[in-house]
Amino acid sequence: MELHKSFLDHKVTKSSPSPALCCVETVSQDEQNSHITAYNSGDGSTNSDNESSSSKTVRDVHISTRLMEDFLDLAKENTEKDLETCGILGAFLEKGTLYMTTLIIPKQESASNSCNATNEEEVFTILNDRSLYPVGWIHTHPSQSCFMSSVDLHTQYSYQAMIPEAFAIVLAPTDTSRSCGLFRLTEPDGMNILKNCPETGFHPHKEPDNGSPVYEHCSNVYKNSNLRFEIFDLR
Template sequence: MTQTDSKFADSDQSSCNQPSASGVLQDVHISPLLMEDFLELARENTEKDLETCGVLGAFLTHPSQSCFMSSIDLHTHFSYQAMVPEAFAIVMAPTDQSRSYGIFRLSDPGGMSVLKECEESGFHPHGEPADGSPIYEHCANVFTNTNLRFEIFDLR
């Protein structure tokens, strides 16, 4: 998860064209090069079919599948979004030819409620939120901006 304090916005570069169902959030700007550089750092793990998480490290999960949030991703992200509503997850899918990345957040209150009540661990299915919303959604408040500067620190 990355948040940058820049005033440069490029709404034509939105990560998705869908509005957020969860209400009004602060706009967040990220550099698309951040994702490219992260993929380069994660390449070795991807070749070994290991998922790399930019905050927590590597887990044996789904980097060779399509771009989606697994149950482990959802639980990991829940704690961040509970603290900071603008928190988002960038899911990289290096081998997905239809979409190499997605920028997601838990729906609120639907997905947040499901994850708050879930006591399971590991890979497992989640029920639908009571309000009928999806458990997670594309972020409409996150924009890519090629003018932003960033640094990556590999702490391995």
Template sequence: MSPTALPQCVISPDEYALTEAGERMRPMQIPEDIFEEFIRIAEPNTQQNLETCGVLCGKVVPGQETLVVTTLIIPKQKATSDTCTTENEEELVVTQMQLELLTLGWIHTHPSQTCFMSSLDLHTHFSYQQFMPEAIAIVCSPKYDPRYGVFRLTDPSGMDVIKSCKQEAAFHPHDGSDIIYTNADPDGHVVKARYSFEIIDLRNA
């Protein structure tokens, strides 16, 4: 595999966003068609009331602190109506290394639920955002409006709550006094733009 090409960046070099603590975050450009395209890919699973998940990959724009999603990778996976677990993660890592791609977040469907971050989603996303503060979680809800949302854990509050949570059950409540997650788009660090992106479906490999 050849390294993935970087599309044109529409974000200015001096643009940035802030966390709840006032820390700078790099802006992230994502393709505006990725939501409906992923919903289309997930349709066979959605019809069976099964979740589908994927990994958002991309690069840093040379010369500026901007992240660009260039590639959607669909790993091998096992799913239920409200869970999705990746399998053969070594294959995913090798693919990213060959294409020189960073992990910028993840995307998954709620086949029969509305668009929100469940407690399991929050714990899953914590590991992404701990590794990269700008990492995003996209939730697609094909049967409801809105059909998608782009989220991140608040920092502070959300990151601290999930880090200290000792609940063992997959689905459980968290303290309602804290805002645990927030929209990354609009009015966040995510900017949508029209450009082509690559889709790699490892389920067929």
């Protein structure tokens, strides 16, 4: 089966009246492979010698290089009001690799340190209609640093329990040390702690007994300059 060429061409198209916007970066054929790099730390740098504890057991995920920039543009109004914005990432599976081709911005209730999706059945309809995996989620920390809060960790657990490759993108535009992070819970330690945690809201989580972290930077997520994606803004 061939890769979905509609998401790997060089066109920018707008679907109407659908609220979807398809985006792609145009690069030459010779540049395609050189623009695929692994996100291994919050600033998007690479480090093949420092793989996460889970990277060898999960499939690779490709995302567009435009994803974070476009999401920040969509979140700009909220960010200026010190309100979080969240979105869901949909991907299709092709020959053992997950390709993120859909960003869904659900209806949501936002505060300066939280964001809750509403009308989630709309999100599931889009994912189901396109046979996509909910491979992760993305949200802003408009005035906080780039990290995973306890509430974020519980949200990540719900995704990662469904899809082992699921990851969280945190965008913190005011954090001068690291404005972007791609995170996942460690396995099995972080996943077990969240699985057995009955608390809600903001609360501390103990570190695993073996000293490993509860969550870590992803090393299986790649940025792909030729991967187009749709944006559904349902707000």
